[in-house]
Amino acid sequence: MRRVPLLLAAALSLLAAPASAGPYDAGFRAFLDGTIAPAAREAGVPAAVIARELAGMTPDTSLPGLGKPGGKGAPPPVNYQAEFRAPGGYFRDSQFNGLVAKGRTLARRHASTLQRIEQRYGVPGRIVLAIWARESGYGAARIPKDALRTLATRAYMGQRRDFFAKETVAALQILADGHIRRQDMKSSWGGALGQPQFLPSSFLRHAVDFDGDGKRDIWNSAPDTLASIAAYLNWYGWVKGRDWGYEAVVPASVSCTREGPDRGQPISAWTAEGVRRVKERPFPAHEVPQPGFLLMPAGRFGPAFIATDNFYVLKSYNESDVYALFVGHLADRYGNNTGFVQDWRPIKTRSRGAVRKIQLQLEARGHDVGGADGLIGFKTRRSLGAAQEKAGKPATCWLE
Ligand SMILES: [Ca+2]
Numbered sequence: 001m002r003r004v005p006l007l008l009a010a011a012l013s014l015l016a017a018p019a020s021a022g023p024y025d026a027g028f029r030a031f032l033d034g035t036i037a038p039a040a041r042e043a044g045v046p047a048a049v050i051a052r053e054l055a056g057m058t059p060d061t062s063l064p065g066l067g068k069p070g071g072k073g074a075p076p077p078v079n080y081q082a083e084f085r086a087p088g089g090y091f092r093d094s095q096f097n098g099l100v101a102k103g104r105t106l107a108r109r110h111a112s113t114l115q116r117i118e119q120r121y122g123v124p125g126r127i128v129l130a131i132w133a134r135e136s137g138y139g140a141a142r143i144p145k146d147a148l149r150t151l152a153t154r155a156y157m158g159q160r161r162d163f164f165a166k167e168t169v170a171a172l173q174i175l176a177d178g179h180i181r182r183q184d185m186k187s188s189w190g191g192a193l194g195q196p197q198f199l200p201s202s203f204l205r206h207a208v209d210f211d212g213d214g215k216r217d218i219w220n221s222a223p224d225t226l227a228s229i230a231a232y233l234n235w236y237g238w239v240k241g242r243d244w245g246y247e248a249v250v251p252a253s254v255s256c257t258r259e260g261p262d263r264g265q266p267i268s269a270w271t272a273e274g275v276r277r278v279k280e281r282p283f284p285a286h287e288v289p290q291p292g293f294l295l296m297p298a299g300r301f302g303p304a305f306i307a308t309d310n311f312y313v314l315k316s317y318n319e320s321d322v323y324a325l326f327v328g329h330l331a332d333r334y335g336n337n338t339g340f341v342q343d344w345r346p347i348k349t350r351s352r353g354a355v356r357k358i359q360l361q362l363e364a365r366g367h368d369v370g371g372a373d374g375l376i377g378f379k380t381r382r383s384l385g386a387a388q389e390k391a392g393k394p395a396t397c398w399l400e
Contacts, residue, residue: 021058024069024157028059031069031156035165040172049176059153060145063189069157087297087322088344091329099133099330100337106138106222107334113223117210121230122240128229130330131317135197139225143194147171147187151200154191167191170200179207179216186219194218195225196232206232236316237309242287244314244328245295245307247278247340256397257385259294260378261312267292270306277306278341297321299381299397303342321378348399355380358399362387 032054040050059069107114107129114125132138148171155164171193175182187193193203196218207216210227217224250256251274268288275294277283287308295305305311305325314324329340350358352374359372362383370379376399385395 022061024061025058027069028057028153028156032057032152036152036155036168036172039165040169043169043173045169045172045176050172053148053172053175053182054152057149057152059156060149061153061157063145063150063153063158065159066153066157067159086344086347086349087325088302088347090322090326091340091344093339096330096333096337096339100333102138103129103133103330103334106132110222110226113210113226117227117230121227121234121238123230123233123238124331125226126331126334127233127244127314127327128226129334130327131229131233131314132195132225133330134323134327136195139195139222143186143188143219145187145189145191146182147185147191147193147200148175148182150187150189151191164191167200170204174200174203180219184219195222196229198228198232202232203228206235232317233313236313238313239309242290242308242310243284244310244324244331245305246283246287247342248304248306249276249278249342250294250296250304251275252394254294255385255389256294256296256299256395257382257389259296259382259397261293261307264291264293266290267306270294275306295321295325295378296381296397297325298344298347299385299395301347301396301398302344303340350399355399358384 037050037054041047103126107125110125114128117128118124129138136143148168151164151168151171155161155168158164171185174180174193175185185193188197192199198207198218203216203218206228207218207224208227208231209216209224211217211221211223213221215221215224216228218228248270254270254273254275266289267283270292271283271288283306291309292306293308293311295307295311296302311324311328314327315321317323317327333339355376356372356374359369359374359380362369362380363372365387367383367386368379369383370377381397384399385397388395388397388400
């Protein structure tokens with residue numbers, strides 16, 4: 001390998017010297033010293049750790065979603081030009097086949113660990129594996145960022161600054177506790193840590209040392225990662241012995257406006273109204289008296305489901321219905337790798353801005369759309385359906 005000529009090396013080091021400091025470096029320094037460091041001291045992080053970890057830190061202005069620093073600048077607006085993706089786009093067979101094959105291999109490799117995890121936390125191994133897959137490709141995804149710098153930059157000049165200031169302090173606590181070396185504490189661009197993609201506060205509450213080396217290492221240890229995911233779901237109320245949900249056929253007599261976690265009833269009541277499981281399979285006997293919830297992510301244009309409470313526990317990981325359904329469906333596919341029985345039919349999509357406009361119109365007419373954010377959640381779907389019914393049309397619970 002050729003050595004860099006000495007003169008060139010000197011010129012390069014000049015480029016990196018403070019003479020070429022970024023426009024926000026001084027303000028960021030003042031923010032670290034005046035806001036983050038005192039908060040960290042108050043949280044019990046030793047002064048030596050704070051000084052060591054914050055020394056020489058500059059903001060990472062390459063992160064997306066940053067605004068002007070200093071607390072006054074408005075955060076960058078949501079990109080309302082972006083197309084809202086139809087749910088069916090997330091469920092192509094091609095996306096699942098690779099994940100299923102790799103997941104089966106990993107299920108065998110970690111069989112005894114997953115068994116012990118299920119015994120302790122009540123969460124089935126296939127659910128834990130599916131979240132691992134979704135969050136980091138079973139740990140194979142590149143997680144590129146210096147977590148502390150990413151979080152501190154967001155706290156200084158991103159959206160939700162107070163939230164990220166607390167997460168920055170939590171990240172310092174993780175370092176102070178010695179779970180991971182700074183250079184190995186990697187995050188996504190959003191500041192989510194390691195293979196299960198925990199924010200630092202979630203790490204402090206939920207991360208588990210399951211391989212017994214004294215460190216909660218969700219960056220390098222598969223047992224720690226898997227147990228941490230299960231501990232998280234357990235804490236959010238995973239109901240032991242219940243599944244996440246079942247694909248179901250919903251007759252026209254049961255309105256799609258009855259979707260949602262606040263409109264549940266015993267599964268036996270749904271079946272009494274004519275809701276059936278696909279392929280004429282019965283619901284498992286132990287589930288029948290338990291609560292079930294209608295779930296129709298594409299309204300009448302796609303598969304329908306009777307979800308259990310555990311579906312909403314999956315949503316504690318990520319509040320999107322499509323996310324939770326992806327995890328549940330992948331967990332099912334480790335078995336026989338078959339797709340949904342009902343098709344995702346072609347469906348109307350609009351920009352987030354256009355969806356938001358429709359949501360504001362629905363709100364003006366007294367509907368609850370769960371906040372006009374340009375995304376189509378269950379409250380928006382059933383409000384669309386209610387407006388259709390009021391207009392004397394059959395409800396599709398989707399955009400017209
Ligand atoms: Ca460990």
